[in-house]
Amino acid sequence: MADPLDVFLELARVPIYASAQFQSKNVLRVLSRFRDFDRDCYRASTTTYVVAGDAVFSTFAPDSSNIVLSTVSPSGKRLAAFREANEAGATKRFVEIWVDNKLEASLEVTKLHEAFYNDDIFSLVSFSPEEDVLVYTAEDKASDDKGIKYDFVPPLGEGYPGKKSPGLYLFKWGTGKPSAKALRPTSSLVGPLLFTQPVFSSKDQLLVIGYAYTEDHKLLGVKHCPNRIAGVYSISLPPEISKDESDIQCSFAGLTSPDISCRCPRVLHTNGASSLLVYIANSVGGPHASCSTLHVVELATGKAVATVSVVEDPKDGEFPGLYTVTLPADPFLVVDGEAYVVSNSVWRSRSTVILVRLKDGNVTELTSDDGKLYSWMVLATDGGSQLTCTRSSLTSPPELLLGRIGSDLQANWTTILKSTLSVELQTRVASLDLSVIPVKDRYPTETIVLRGKDKQTPLPSVNLIHGGPHGSSTTAFSPVGIALALEGYVVSAPNYTGSVGYGDKYVRKLLGNIGDIEVKDCLQAALLLKHMGIAGDELFLSGGSHGGFILAHLLGQYPVTFKAASIGNPVIHLGDVSGTDIPDWYYEESGFKYTPTSLVTPDMYAKLYKMSPINYVDQVSSDVPILLNIGEKDARVANAQGKAYYHALKGRKKDIKMLTFKEDNHSLDSVEASRAVFKATRELFARARK
Template sequence: MSFLQYSGSSRYYKELVELPIPTSADFISSMIRVSYSIRDHERNAKRTITKTFTLSRPELASVDFEPTLTSTTAQVSSEVQAFTASLSEKRQAILREVSDSNGGKKRYVEVWANSHLEASLEVTKRHGQFHTDEFFKSFSFSPSETALVYTAEANPETVEELDDDPYPKFRFTPHFGETLYTRKRPTLFVFRWRPSGDAKNITRVAKRDLSLTSLSLEQPPSIPVVFGQATFVTETRLYATGYEQTADGKILGVKGCFNKPSSLWELALPDEDLETGLTTECTSVKVNMPGRSSRSPRVLFDTDGTAIALFWLSNPTGGAHASTVSLHSRDLKGESGDRIVVDAVSDPGSNQFPGLYTEYNLANSPFIRYSGETYVFAQSLWRSRPTLISMRAESGSVIDETPLSEGQSLYSWNLLGTDGWGSVVCSRSTPTSPPEVVLLTLKRDGFFGAPRVLDNPLLSSEVQEALDGLSASIIPIPNRHPIETIVIKSKEPVEGYKPICLTIPHGGPHAASTTAFTPSVVAYALEGYTVSLPNYTGSMGFGEKYIQELCGQCGTLDVADCISTVEELIKLGISERQRQVLLGGSHGGFLTAHLIGQYPDIFSAAVMRNPVISAGELCGSDITDWPYAEFGLPFGPGTHVTPDSFAKLYTASPIAYIDKVTTPVLLLIGEDDLRVPPTQGKGYYHALKGRGKTVEMLMFPKETHPIDGVEAARISFEAGRDWFRAFTQKES
């Protein structure tokens, strides 16, 4: 008999998940172009739309003003792979991929000047897919706006090119892991054109005045390096991120990891004239930062297009897969050298800056220049809350631009873009309110005025009323500094049994649960659960000391922190014993499995998504370094599991507690997961099944580690809801 019985679609989940999520913003003249991601259940697809907000403002930045805004909405064609505007905003570029009549794809690079197509080139035969992910995407105009650099997959060598040598076709080429397995030959391409006519009489550039060349190194380094994230500095100089193989020929997965071998490189092209060959050899100089993993180069230009400074992010190489970020700069005028603008913070005091915890990259345009000063803007975790910060380029001083005041909503901030001189577009949300787009504008005193809401999500009255009935708070856990948990619960007074408490430990472990709106989480709260989102030791946003403190103590310290949040909520009367369930994915699944093994009498049901069950058996993971770093073992080229290391990893893993498990378990497994191989969940399923325990498993074809496909995510939510109902209804 199956305990997992479908009870129908959720009243709330679908509407919440289909709300538009703002992803980026571009300032183009007097317009703000905001992009949104949307999940479409009818088409079972993710889509993109844009809204363009037109604003009026005075010529001088020193004048306070209230912009007048109008907006239009457009569907973004699925053909458009990437879009960028030039520094002058006079040109826009598009990478376009079009389906042909034979079921294949045709690819084009286009340059538009106002509404005129100035240059276009079909590049289908020159390379494979465009790479527009956050790790490899390059899409930058040169200062003269007569060249573009972008990243695409190089075509494999053909048998004809290799004098009938068949071996290259089958020779092993490592890829970049989870969700990036198609990235085997990322290559930089430079597209150049000679504009004809003038600004008022733009004509289409003839094909003879176009060129496309791939970039290669004149002297390749001894360890192979693959480039992405390239950006022009001058017509013949670029900076790019170079991802390196390890000495034993591995490429460790980069998704979600800030510690993999990567460096910044300066690339020099031989000449800015049109190239006649298919490949351009460039000289290269590595930005030497031993022991650091660097990425995300961003160039600050003067108003005349002269490069002033380079900024980038770095983390320690090896060790914890995500740690406190450092911001670096290089003076491109040659007046001073490289320096650290913002360094790691070890153990911040109460309410002090905890260090920089950004996304993988800086925003495409992170700069504001005001009153002779340059500021770098970013979103960064400040304990459990993402906030907007500015970092003064000269002094490195950090300002929380959106601080949390007493009695205010727990706003989580996400930077979308800046105009470079006084305006910033962000999205903000709370645990119980979906993202809205806001405009922040500097006043003459150098402080931002009140946020101007540009766009609000549209909710049905039923869902809005339900959300209004929820409250959210951050609860510190006594005697376990700096541990805290975010709690979402009903405002209604409780009579009789308290609601079932659902604890959701985050993955990573070096990630964080935040006060951002998460549709699947709030949907559980609307189903009647009290939801607890603990940030245990090792979570980002609390200081480097606490990230390092977890390494070597996974399976003990993080588990103790999570059970302490359960006990504290019981003590506070927010929840009660025997009314506890668990949900976790990846390292959150690892913690869920540990909690039901170490505390078998507390939890009524558990759901795990792609959990780590036996750390010693992660040889098939794209990040084989992970168990060594997180469980306190040395790792280097050629490292493999030994009897001694396996014994330590086994003892620290949930599999060691398999015989103590009594809690019913539902497993959700992505068949194409390269981060935590499906064998982990399958092995746990069979181990529980063989011991007569209550366990079921859903397998999702073509789903990777997050299981975030539109249909798969919905089914995962509904299955978790129905699993909890099956084992808690008798207690309600």
Template sequence: MSTMFRRLAEIPIPVAGTISDNVVQVTYSVRDHVQKAKKTLSKTIFINDAGLVGSGNMQEVSPEIALSAVSPSGQLRAVLRESGNGDDKKRFVEIWRGDRLEISTEVTDKHGAFYSDDYLSTLSFSPTEGAVVYTAEANPPGKDSSLLDRFRFTPSFGEGLPTRKRPTTFIYRWRDITDKDTILPTPSFSRISVSHSTTVLFGQATFISDTELLATGYEYTADGRLLGIKGCFNRLVGIWRIIIPNAGADVPDAPCSATKLTPSDRSCRSLRRIVSDPHSQSDDVFWLSTTTGGAHAGCSTLHRYNSRTTSEEPRIVLETVWEAQEDSFAGLYLDGLSQRPFLKLQGKTYMACHSMKRSRLTIFLIDVEGGSVFELTPGELDSWNVLGTDGASRIICVRSSPAEPYGIFVLQLNAQNPFSPPTQYLIDHALLPNDVEKALKTLDVSIVPIPGRYPTETVVYKSKDVGTTPPLITIPHGGPHYTPTTAFSAATIALALEGYTLSLPNYTGSLGFGEQYVQALRGNCGSLDVEDCMASVKHLVDLGIAKFGKGQQFVSGGSHGGFLAAHLIGQYPDVFSAAVLRNPVISCGELAISDIPDWAFSELGLPFTPDSLVTPEIYEHLYRASPIAHVDNVSAKVLLLIGGSDMRVPPPQAIRYYHALKARSKEVEMLWFEKEGHPLEGVEATEVGWEVARDWFKSARA
């Protein structure tokens, strides 16, 4: 196994952070290749106005903690805990005041597993900090239920969320609703039950008063589906206002009324509430939205809603940016906002968030009143992302670059002029062995625009050694509406250090260039994106960075990136000598059992409705746009890496491609990871996949 890959892959990755007063708490994700497991670690860092004062050691976060949240005042912490294994797992709701456990209640019999994902999970304190709302899986029908109820098919939320079928909102209250200083003898516990003509599954709930919630509501399609939501921001998801008439009662089901605030053509997510002064006339809630249907990701709109009134409609703070100038703000491209994105400066409210700007992530400060936007972290290669704020003038964030792992920074804004460059304080960074640090310094990374193909550009990794020209590996991204940025990537860097030049093209359809380019790819997949990728190969050859010839050009990609890699070896068989495909889309007409069957229709220019079927005419259209149409031309040796539990691109496609290549006497191998899903992101699968891919390319070098 590659020692360098392991060392790079085991560098901790910051995934969350809080800053309060002069204390920063950062959570890291770490890969353990010996135990073949991912672990969560935490570090406390102490700062002052001049920067770092000191820090504690990293400590492992208990795997029993499903989710935790700090109250707005900072005095309380709610913990959702799961202990034990399998059917013996016990669940508890805990409220901590500092180091003291104030109250704890077992809720094992109330519901199934707590939700802690990025799409449906909830853990929010009430304004008086006497209750929390959270989301968990409802118990399935019991043995006393009818056979119809017990065995009725219930859709899940798809890839990455196969156990999410019955998200249910629960309120746990331990203080009297009329007297917040009185602790109840026995905490009350209620399940939100909403009577509505449309079945709505709620998540991401937040209190706006002790008797009202705002929540995202997921709706079934007309054919009874819950279309996959992981990475898909075009679903039937709205913002709902829920009134709890008996908020202080201890009842199994709390009958509530709910009103949808958003139109059906907007898919909404990432509810975030500003904690206002109790005497304020506004209590603002923000969320992001994109268009329902169509592209699965794109430029987001930022909305604002005054929850103190029911008469005002939600307002738009930032519109979708259709056309962006080359170096200007191109719009919001992000999965979601940080848990605490707001700042208060000179009585005005701002929001800090990261977004893609061409091929890098950068941090923007948004004036939520006037809609002005200012880039706080301009640069050429550094990528930044926001972890959170202190609610006043400081932002805790992460900076990395293609050859430099994470650095944790505090950005101190100028209260007199927030739209000016902030002061930056480095408070933590990755500690690297000398040989790793030395190896990283041998890489030269640049962003290369492709002439005549705007907005296409590619992130190129190459050795600073100007000796013989190494083979080029082109790595198109998936999505297709995604962007590989200049953030640190262990697997990419490790492969470059094996003696390859790497090209990561952001072709038409990539995020961070304006919505017009997202939409430009729809209906042109399999042609425009393929041509952009091939143009990047030719341009790098023209620059002398790469060359044509046997053993000089390779390609690798996953999902839609695998779709492009398979197209490239089929459409340009004389160029590429080897390919590695990870859960690739091979035949778009065979995605009926995917959790996102609308994807092929949308991306290949066909209308999709819940009653759509793949007719012979539609199949012909999808077939001609698919890599399988070019299988006879393939001459490259092909390695397939397949997740046996992939719900997004069902494995039968790859199996069919494998046998089709075998039948044509092509050189092909397939690795099967039974329990892996679409990303192939398990510790063992990632390492094995990287190692075998490296050896596959090595065997094809000239």
């Protein structure tokens, strides 16, 4: 396996465990996703595991391309399947309920709505307590009324190109003919809302998340942005649903404060009845990702039972706060009569799993580091004392594990499945050394380092810079990082000031200082490895989004330090807020307050220009080759920014090449783009070394 591209392709084909559900105490249904480079698409497969003691039995089913979403009912008896099938050149949509191998109910809903939503932000499927009604989200039909047809509808932003607004739909079966209707919650006290993530709290009540428009009629992008105007709402269903074809009119009421942005409502059932509401929240506005809070509320009284609060400045080893975008669909565990909620969270340079005791908000880390630097993600619980997780690292492909929680809140783990690599590649990956190195005098900055164990001399290094900036690099399995390390590079992934997982103080410290603090953090992380004798003189850069912003700054401010750079969808000019679904980002990160009436003034423009990489374009070295990778459907950073940078460098006779991907958005994560960008990036680095 001499070709580095072949190494990357094998690593990138490794299935990733995407979700799971317990069908019973011993039966687990797991969905995996993987890249199919032959068909240039992502594919999925479902495997059912039966765990008997330490023995595991499984049945495998390849993907059914027309099932876009499925979920098991709380009792484990029923399976809801949402099917989109192409028949005679037209797309038809069906909702199906299965019991064992019997189709209990089926209904075509093509005329009711557009495509089903199946993402982590807008979608959640919930069965009623009696398991005879289902609620789900789908795209609302566009109106054919000519008076409405041309009205402007704010787009949903990055990750939702061309998607229509989400709507709630009820599917009812069990008695009589199955029926499906749209829910139309109305209130004279609240403006228009987009209702998402529905969950039954009783047979006649739903709890949902409602996203609000800003006063200037925008829907600010929600992907990776848990700071939007979003609250928990209660929707009251009518006692009887009429059999005519009209929508269901219902009332709703807000349950949460308007100064917090809420998501992931989950309901704990005790003795067959709903008892507690759990949700997570962030402050509205400010940084797009920060330390989250978790709230536990008594449903009967509305009384707050417990909260996991923001952690500002934790000491080493202490819980740094909750950093997660979502919760499992059923996140509850009960151990010795005590109820807990389980969640993923970034804890410095690892992702870990935490238990939160619902009566007081006490936090226990369930997957503390054992010296192997695993990153963990929880997939599902059985509502009792069992959960399933996946773990991986930069030296270990993803594994699927079943955990049984004891009274000491320690987990006894059974390995259900380990991902397999070819013998040769497994041996080579095992030869790599993984470590996390703090960057002196720049606390809490640290960098994840991956390199060959047997390499004694300094090696060329690739610095992989994450975006956000309020994201993180973790020790989890990364085909790109591993492939580069196997090719002979030291791979360094720094978590700079502003990264999550270190305390909220360090998230907010970056606001107003972008282009300075985090740029110096990344520079010092790269130079540290050189001073330690780990890396040699050949330093390379790769990163996108805010990572691309940092790279462009490094190339302009330190033009002779780095040998080459691969940049994806970068922010180049902070003064250009057009063409983005997150205009607030440009203001808040630069130290300006964002409001619905905000405009860039000449004085602001001057400051924003000086903080931007475009300010240093003349200083970029002609001897440093640069690769720009641009997604034509990027709604987060207008691709005009990257293209303007390309033309500015080209006009100055710099060594610049640009790739554009017509069907890719901001993340450049299509199968085609992932292969092409890796191939072009490693070829760029190889050329720069000659």
